[in-house]
Amino acid sequence: MVDSSGSWRDAYKGMSSDNVKGLVLALSSSLFIGASFIVKKKGLKKAGASGLRAGSGGYSYLLEPLWWIGMITMIVGEIANFAAYAFAPAILVTPLGALSIIISASLAHIILQEKLHTFGILGCALCIVGSVTIVLHAPQEQDIDSVLEVWNLATEPAFLFYAAAVVGAAIVLIVQFIPLYGQSHVMVYIGVCSLIGSLSVMSVKALGIALKLTFSGTNQLGYPQTWVFTVIVLMCVITQMNYLNKALDTFNTAVVSPIYYVMFTSLTILASVIMFKDWDRQNGTQIFTELCGFVTILSGTFLLHTTTDMVDSESKGNLSSDDNHLLLRIPKHSEDSNGFAQDGIILSLRRQESAKSPRPARQTKQLEEDLEAIPLRRQESTLRS
Secondary structure (H helix, E strand, C coil): CCCCCCCHHHHCCCCCHHHHHHHHHHHHHHHHHHHHHHHHHHHHHHHHHHCCCHHHCCCHHHHCHHHHHHHHHHHHHHHHHHHHHHHCCHHHHHHHHHHHHHHHHHHHHHCCCCCCCHHHHHHHHHHHHHHHHHHHHCCCCCCCCCHHHHHHHHCCHHHHHHHHHHHHHHHHHHHHHHHHHCCCCHHHHHHHHHHHHHHHHHHHHHHHHHHHHHHCCCCCCCCHHHHHHHHHHHHHHHHHHHHHHHHHHHCCHHHHHHHHHHHHHHHHHHHHHHHCCHHHHCCHHHHHHHHHHHHHHHHHHHHHHHHHHHHHHHHHHCCCCCCCEEEEEEEEECCCCCCEEEEEEEEEEECCCCCCCCHHHHHHHHHHHHHHHHHHHHHHHHHHC
């Protein structure tokens, strides 16, 4: 680590050119991915207006050019994210993924007219502040001249122990816990995604470095280690996406997204610290500041997703408050022994409001009393007959 007695000027030497490239690619990735959700949703709405909606099992969106533009935009964003890992450390690139959530929420508010709660705006601000904090204090990327150097880092005892622990924990979750708790506990599916995801990022970074060196004139495709990393990437990504889809299909997206982001990012940073020794080149102050920035991003992400439910609750609450509906339960006649059933039907009444006259309140109260008297009157009629 950097000597704690060293001067601040020595500790903060600015971002290297590779870190700047990785930062630009990561920001571009967030922009493309965040915008792609909006474009695809516009395409889905347009396709649903003329055919069977995707949510109902339709595939008319495949004929909609707007949806394909969104899909291509997302692919470009993922390629940029892949390339970012080749230039900058994972501790810089991975947390910046939260910016795509901000871009998506902001564009949805502007373009799709989806309401963004005040606390959602605060969540966006927290994510931006946390991202800036991490960017300013991120460690410098190592100078790696061969994929063999990455392989040596990946085969050190510390990372081998981490990889074995991750694979073992994922197998236990898949074999023991998913059959029992997969449909009731969101942490089971997300645990598998996050554990395997941390290994996939390390493999993606190794493969990205190999391709970067190859394109710069130092061919790395002749090394078997490059192809081993490629196979690991494919296996990890397939497993990760499989269980992430199961989590999204089983649980609310507003619950899955923030929890997955927290676990995936935390384990990825841990894996990067172990494999690439990111924190060995930093002092305690820099590490603590990075952690504070990361916690700030987590807080903003949770706040942004939580306000999604708040907006939904407010829109549902307006049905009874702002629209002035009064919900009353009327006992429903049945052929049971008492002549009446326990359940009832809902009667929605438009409440009349007047600040000058108390008549609407009296009328409402009288109506409630009349409705409550209906079962008694029917019961008296039955006894008389």
